[in-house]
Amino acid sequence: MNEQNPNNAQPAQNPQPGQSAQPNRSFSAQTGGRGPFPGQRGPRPQHHHHHGPRPDQSGRLPAMSASRQGTRIMRTDVHAPNTSPIDRPAPAMQQDQQGHNAGQGNQGGHRVVLGKGARKIAGVGHIAGARMTIAKKLDRGRGRGPTRAPNLTGASKEGDTIPPLAADAIRIVPLGGVEEIGKNCTAIEYGGDIVIIDIGFQFKEESTPGIDYILPNTKYVEERRERIKAVIITHGHLDHTGGIPYIMPRIGNPPLYTRLLTSVLIQKRQEEFPQVPKLDMHIVEKNQVITMGTFTVKFFSVTHTIPDAMGVILQTPYGSIVHTGDLKLDHVDGVPTDNEVQEYERAFKNEKVLMLMADSTNVENPGFSIPEKQVHKNIEAIIKSVQGRLIIATFSSLLERLMKIIEFAEIYGKKVCVEGRSMKQNLEVCKHLGLLKTKPGTMISSDELENFPPDRIIILATGAQGDEFAAMMRMSNKTHQKIRITPRDTIMLSSSVIPGNERAVQKLKDNLSRQGAKIIHYRIADVHSSGHANRDETAWIHRQIKPKFFMPVHGYHYMLRVHADIAKEANGLTEQDIVIPDNGTVAEIQGGGAKIVRLREKAASSLILVDGFSVGDVQDVVIRDRQMLAQDGIFIIFGIVNAHNGKLKKSPDIISRGFVYLRESQELLHGVRMVIKDAIENSSRGQNPINVDYIKDNVTDQVSKFLLQETAKRPMVIPVILTI
Numbered sequence: 001m002n003e004q005n006p007n008n009a010q011p012a013q014n015p016q017p018g019q020s021a022q023p024n025r026s027f028s029a030q031t032g033g034r035g036p037f038p039g040q041r042g043p044r045p046q047h048h049h050h051h052g053p054r055p056d057q058s059g060r061l062p063a064m065s066a067s068r069q070g071t072r073i074m075r076t077d078v079h080a081p082n083t084s085p086i087d088r089p090a091p092a093m094q095q096d097q098q099g100h101n102a103g104q105g106n107q108g109g110h111r112v113v114l115g116k117g118a119r120k121i122a123g124v125g126h127i128a129g130a131r132m133t134i135a136k137k138l139d140r141g142r143g144r145g146p147t148r149a150p151n152l153t154g155a156s157k158e159g160d161t162i163p164p165l166a167a168d169a170i171r172i173v174p175l176g177g178v179e180e181i182g183k184n185c186t187a188i189e190y191g192g193d194i195v196i197i198d199i200g201f202q203f204k205e206e207s208t209p210g211i212d213y214i215l216p217n218t219k220y221v222e223e224r225r226e227r228i229k230a231v232i233i234t235h236g237h238l239d240h241t242g243g244i245p246y247i248m249p250r251i252g253n254p255p256l257y258t259r260l261l262t263s264v265l266i267q268k269r270q271e272e273f274p275q276v277p278k279l280d281m282h283i284v285e286k287n288q289v290i291t292m293g294t295f296t297v298k299f300f301s302v303t304h305t306i307p308d309a310m311g312v313i314l315q316t317p318y319g320s321i322v323h324t325g326d327l328k329l330d331h332v333d334g335v336p337t338d339n340e341v342q343e344y345e346r347a348f349k350n351e352k353v354l355m356l357m358a359d360s361t362n363v364e365n366p367g368f369s370i371p372e373k374q375v376h377k378n379i380e381a382i383i384k385s386v387q388g389r390l391i392i393a394t395f396s397s398l399l400e401r402l403m404k405i406i407e408f409a410e411i412y413g414k415k416v417c418v419e420g421r422s423m424k425q426n427l428e429v430c431k432h433l434g435l436l437k438t439k440p441g442t443m444i445s446s447d448e449l450e451n452f453p454p455d456r457i458i459i460l461a462t463g464a465q466g467d468e469f470a471a472m473m474r475m476s477n478k479t480h481q482k483i484r485i486t487p488r489d490t491i492m493l494s495s496s497v498i499p500g501n502e503r504a505v506q507k508l509k510d511n512l513s514r515q516g517a518k519i520i521h522y523r524i525a526d527v528h529s530s531g532h533a534n535r536d537e538t539a540w541i542h543r544q545i546k547p548k549f550f551m552p553v554h555g556y557h558y559m560l561r562v563h564a565d566i567a568k569e570a571n572g573l574t575e576q577d578i579v580i581p582d583n584g585t586v587a588e589i590q591g592g593g594a595k596i597v598r599l600r601e602k603a604a605s606s607l608i609l610v611d612g613f614s615v616g617d618v619q620d621v622v623i624r625d626r627q628m629l630a631q632d633g634i635f636i637i638f639g640i641v642n643a644h645n646g647k648l649k650k651s652p653d654i655i656s657r658g659f660v661y662l663r664e665s666q667e668l669l670h671g672v673r674m675v676i677k678d679a680i681e682n683s684s685r686g687q688n689p690i691n692v693d694y695i696k697d698n699v700t701d702q703v704s705k706f707l708l709q710e711t712a713k714r715p716m717v718i719p720v721i722l723t724i
């Protein structure tokens with residue numbers, strides 16, 4: 001599903017090991033105090049990303065810089081009087097984040113390291129009799145890649161009770177890609193062996209702020225890693241390959257089978273993960289037959305938007321399990337071409353197909369998709385007739401189209417300049433493999449543009465989705481180093497608009513048209529076609545494969561449901577022949593191919609998030625915190641309290657971000673200080689030594705209530721109480 005991957009292979013935009021870390025990415029201030037995420041074992045190096053104190057809304061400098069940078073304040077060496085047992089982070093909190101109460105601003109969010117002697121720390125102010133040391137970013141060590149020790153030990157409620165597989169049963173577990181478009185991954189198990197098809201990832205969603213990628217939850221196969229005989233990758237798009245560097249080490253780096261182009265794209269990306277063990281890659285061709293454990297495996301080639309896309313046929317004694325990968329059909333007015341017909345005949349004429357899994361991405365669209373050939377024809381006509389420069393923005397994953405555009409450029413005597421790292425990389429791979437052959441002088445750099453008349457120039461650029469840092473956006477907002485848009489330019493957006501990117505694309509078009517450029521996009525002319533089969537194409541594919549059972553994959557639930565209806569119409573399947581899965585659904589074909597059932601037990605399916613350099617599955621709290629911080633900001637209170645009588649040593653320090661402009665809220669500040677003072681002194685009355693946690697809870701409650709009353713906002717309130 002290339003359309004979902006506008007950034008296909010653009011590591012520069014994503015944090016990778018060894019590259020400079022992105023500052024201020026983390027909010028570990030509120031989440032600190034909890035230990036490393038599961039799957040991250042062992043110490044990690046500390047890297048400090050200090051940007052120096054900056055004045056904040058309240059005009060205060062120092063203390064903020066700590067929280068801003070995700071600082072975690074740890075309490076380790078607490079000296080005697082104030083050591084309430086709960087004042088130290090409970091082990092449970094370190095391990096599983098329990099006890100965190102995002103909304104209330106839990107004190108567990110901070111661990112404070114106290115030592116003897118007074119010292120001024122990062123601007124927190126003088127803390128009499130106490131010294132705070134600040135341990136930065138402990139829970140997101142930099143410099144270590146995403147290669148974590150496999151997470152095999154974490155207890156989970158899911159997945160522990162799945163019964164063993166009967167000898168005459170085949171188990172299919174979609175681990176990703178059936179509740180979304182992206183992170184495709186399916187495990188197929190028979191005779192004690194497991195084969196995995198695709199290990200993709202998904203780009204972040206609005207509901208996961210700050211997250212880089214979402215991975216399929218592979219706990220089920222991690223726990224059965226010794227049985228994995230192979231990973232098969234259907235094609236080179238990131239929603240089918242993106243999880244490889246993260247997940248292969250967790251599942252014991254089993255042999256990986258794929259076709260040539262896919263293998264090179266995977267290998268290229270692996271270079272950005274130097275600490276990951278070398279892949280055991282096997283290149284297959286569509287006619288090959290390979291034994292993988294108890295499975296005999298065959299392939300068939302499918303039409304998609306990238307060369308070397310294939311479907312997989314796993315043979316068992318009860319019939320074959322077929323997985324299409326992403327596909328569409330090459331056709332003329334709804335009649336599949338001879339090539340398609342022959343390939344499906346070759347693969348399925350004598351194949352007894354027990355079960356089919358097929359691409360659901362575009363099944364809601366009626367009829368047949370626009371053939372890529374038609375798109376090529378339209379683009380050719382534009383290349384031929386355009387006056388002035390032609391700037392074509394498209395996905396770097398649409399390799400076939402990119403190569404075709406270069407071919408047309410040569411036919412019409414034009415030069416091609418490629419702007420965008422991922423596009424350049426992908427084209428280099430194609431050149432390297434001999435898929436792309438260019439005459440010397442066709443490809444030019446942006447420095448050479450001025451040597452040619454505009455009529456002879458085509459610029460191929462990334463960023464058709466309005467991606468903030470991609471070449472197209474930089475041209476549109478005049479920040480591109482070499483290229484300025486002029487009113488004589490024609491810009492072709494050869495892409496659809498991915499849901500969620502509408503506003504970004506609108507902004508891109510606005511910026512471009514402000515500069516007078518003429519814009520051609522897919523709604524004006526057929527200059528784009530998706531790589532996925534529409535409804536009637538899908539039905540045709542079903543009729544060629546003729547499965548006994550069916551499981552729709554690659555899509556949101558509704559799409560899978562629509563696809564199930566197509567399966568019924570195409571081959572007369574009934575509801576009992578179809579399992580519409582969720583991620584983690586365990587489906588079994590039982591009784592030697594007699595029936596398909598969905599087990600009550602589910603494999604683990606919680607989101608696995610790649611967040612900076614951490615990979616983990618228990619970050620719900622982190623995400624919730626981020627959402628909350630985005631809504632109403634954070635409000636931090638530093639108070640120093642006499643351990644014996646609970647009296648405040650001085651007026652508490654207050655820091656906030658994203659809440660209200662404190663400098664102009666003196667009355668509010670005054671009020672909140674009174675609330676804090678009362679809360680501390682009331683809750684410590686009669687205690688000796690005082691119970692710091694009890695006080696913190698009270699402060700959190702009282703302050704939250706007060707702020708809500710005064711501002712109608714609910715910032716995250718975090719009290720840090722130091723006792724002396």
Ligand SMILES: [Zn+2]
Pocket residue numbers: 001002235237304326531
């Ligand atoms: Zn794809």
